[in-house]
Amino acid sequence: MMAADLIVWHGPNTRSTGTVWLVEELGVPYELRKVDVFGGETREAEFLKINPAGKVPAIRHKGKTLTEMAAISLYLCDEFPKAGLAPAIGDPLRADYLYWSVFRPGVLEPAIVTKAQNLDVDPRTVGWGEWETVITLIETALEDGPYLLGERFSAADILIGGALGWLKHFKLMPDNPRIDDYITRLHARPAYARMQASNQ
Numbered sequence: 001m002m003a004a005d006l007i008v009w010h011g012p013n014t015r016s017t018g019t020v021w022l023v024e025e026l027g028v029p030y031e032l033r034k035v036d037v038f039g040g041e042t043r044e045a046e047f048l049k050i051n052p053a054g055k056v057p058a059i060r061h062k063g064k065t066l067t068e069m070a071a072i073s074l075y076l077c078d079e080f081p082k083a084g085l086a087p088a089i090g091d092p093l094r095a096d097y098l099y100w101s102v103f104r105p106g107v108l109e110p111a112i113v114t115k116a117q118n119l120d121v122d123p124r125t126v127g128w129g130e131w132e133t134v135i136t137l138i139e140t141a142l143e144d145g146p147y148l149l150g151e152r153f154s155a156a157d158i159l160i161g162g163a164l165g166w167l168k169h170f171k172l173m174p175d176n177p178r179i180d181d182y183i184t185r186l187h188a189r190p191a192y193a194r195m196q197a198s199n200q
């Protein structure tokens, strides 16, 4: 059997679930390399050669290693455009797609950590603002359709919806009918179920 051109380093039940979900949605062959994050493997010399930051996800494609889940998502959707997970350059939805893809690490992630760890920050001096604002922005985007881009599912839903799913799981977010429906809709996707198998 030929080696897959795409390798995904994944720590079961960590942020890299989003990358596995993405490649399952893309429907491309890949080799899954599991990393024991909770056992400390990400801090070992062998893994640090792959990602010196000591974090999953990481991918290797065409001999090039890439880390950071949002960068990986943007890269893979452009490399595998047939899956239609990214509006093409020139499509008016491209702007929203880029906005939400960058929103995950730039705004949502730090807002989650600030809230979860009860950190005291001045919302005017940090780049992500207040928790309520962040959630309202997502809720408002979902007014126009089942997904962040309206009727169109995209890789941005995996980035944002993936984080929201973790928030619900860890009971960090109160009930919110629109966001709860969104998470349920995303979790019903066959690719999401296939990703869950990789967590075993």
Ligand SMILES: N[C@@H](CCC(=O)N[C@@H](CS)C(=O)NCC(=O)O)C(=O)O
Pocket (backbone or CB within 6 Å): 011, 014, 015, 016, 037, 042, 043, 054, 055, 056, 057, 067, 068, 069, 070, 105
């Ligand atoms: N900035 C990274 C964060 C990824 C991340 O936080 N990964 C965690 C798993 S949830 C990790 O690998 N932690 C292992 C460690 O710090 O040793 C991204 O967006 O991809």
